[in-house]
Amino acid sequence: MNILITGGSGVIGECLVREALARGHETSFTYHSRPSPIGNAQPIRLSLEEPARLAESLSSCKPDVLIHSAAFTNVDGCETEQEKARIQNAQASGELAKFAKSRGALFIYISTSFVFPKRDHAVREDEEPAPVNYYGQSKLDGELALRAVGGEWQIWRTDQPYGWVPPGQKQNTVTRTLSLLKEGKEVREVEDWWNNPTYLPDFAAAGFALIEKRAQGIYHLVGSSYATRADWARATASAFGYNPALILTKRAGDMRLPAARPNVNADNSKVQKETGVRMRTIEEALRDMRADPRAVEFVSKGK
Ligand SMILES: NC(=O)c1ccc[n+]([C@@H]2O[C@H](COP(=O)([O-])OP(=O)(O)OC[C@H]3O[C@@H](n4cnc5c(N)ncnc54)[C@H](OP(=O)(O)O)[C@@H]3O)[C@@H](O)[C@H]2O)c1
Structure with a gap:
């Protein structure tokens, strides 16, 4: 085509x-x-x-x-x-x-x-x-x-x-969290924004x-988890061998952003039923990312 x-x-x-x-x-x-x-x-x-x-x-x-x-x-x-x-x-x-x-x-x-x-x-x-x-x-x-x-x-x-993205491409919660953890920098994620990553x-x-x-x-076409950004970042830390307690939190209201966020949980059963493609949970997807050769430089040196 x-x-x-x-x-x-x-x-x-x-x-x-x-x-x-x-x-x-x-x-x-x-x-x-x-x-x-x-x-x-x-x-x-x-x-x-x-x-x-x-x-x-x-x-x-x-x-x-x-x-x-x-x-x-x-x-x-x-x-x-x-x-x-x-x-x-x-x-x-x-x-x-x-x-x-x-x-x-x-x-x-x-x-x-x-x-x-x-x-x-x-x-x-x-x-x-x-x-x-x-x-x-x-x-x-x-x-x-x-x-x-x-x-x-x-x-x-x-x-x-989210997922591994080519160099120069916009980063996502997972790659951003891993880059900061790798450099020993503070990670602070929003505790009251909910998404289907x-x-x-x-x-x-x-x-x-x-x-x-x-x-x-x-x-x-959304993932099968409904989670806060902070929980998503904690799951990322755990999957790559970091202490999830390293993830600090902030509240959306503190950022005084112009647009409200809706915290939508979208049902993805239609696409899964009609295509047979499983839209993975955060944990499943992180395991897949961890198995990719690009993960090597981001895994905690403690592991
Ligand atoms: N990221 C999300 O969380 C998310 C969630 C739901 C839906 N979506 C939807 O998914 C689609 C893709 O999002 P994305 O995350 O891939 O966005 P993105 O990384 O910000 O990319 C936006 C794309 O649109 C192009 N673009 C921006 N302004 C343009 C203009 N004035 N004229 C022509 N092209 C222009 C950009 O071109 P250059 O980079 O070359 O300037 C780029 O290719 C969008 O329709 C978005 O609404 C995204």
Whole structure:
């Protein structure tokens, strides 16, 4: 298949570009400010700032599948720059969906569990969204924009993607915690932000299974643990031989950030049932990371 991935220079996008190449697909990707090569995938510069010009920028592309991962991803930035978030996350998504439809391509939109508020149960795909911050609102508006266009589409909602990432890529709670522990520095994590941390290899496996099935609709591609950032960091410390008591805590309110965090627990049973891919817990994923050759430099010297 010919696969085009927007935001290929980002954490999720790069993971998907590598997965597409590993599966033998003809792959191209877009970047905005960071034009790093990824294997033999073709890089294309794209800006979400002028949605009306997106189709022109991609005029040479004839994808069978367009995965739209590029976005204004800074949650607090979206709160303070709402017009920018509206254009880049909502309006641009509608324009890209039109482009995909004009090419007869399956359009896949990477969304977020932040479209929901906290609920007293694990939230299913068909429940009514109600974002608590503008990032969530702009991503929800992107979902609605592509659904209004029609054509073939999938929405993959995710949360806190993590795993070993290539040098130069944005770090995640696990790699950041390990880097600090290795250097003997203080690790302080938030004790009242809850997430479903999502192991990138599972995200990619489940996503490509959905593509191969040519599934339609919304899927929660999230990990199977619901944990605080502090608990996640403690589990990371334990898995790599450090004392979990080294993880100190802070409260979200002390950081005085512009955007509220929703503490959503998303139900991932639909994607697991339909693809057979298990979305691992934090402990399972950490064991997998620990078994990777890249773990060697991060294991506690005491072990
Ligand atoms: N990370 C999370 O916790 C999380 C959770 C749920 C959902 N998501 C969603 O997953 C997707 C990917 O997130 P990520 O974590 O991989 O993000 P990321 O690492 O911040 O990457 C963002 C990507 O978007 C591109 N981009 C940013 N501004 C752009 C612009 N004005 N025009 C064109 N491209 C632009 C970036 O290009 P350059 O780097 O080249 O500038 C990069 O490729 C997003 O849609 C996000 O909303 C992320």
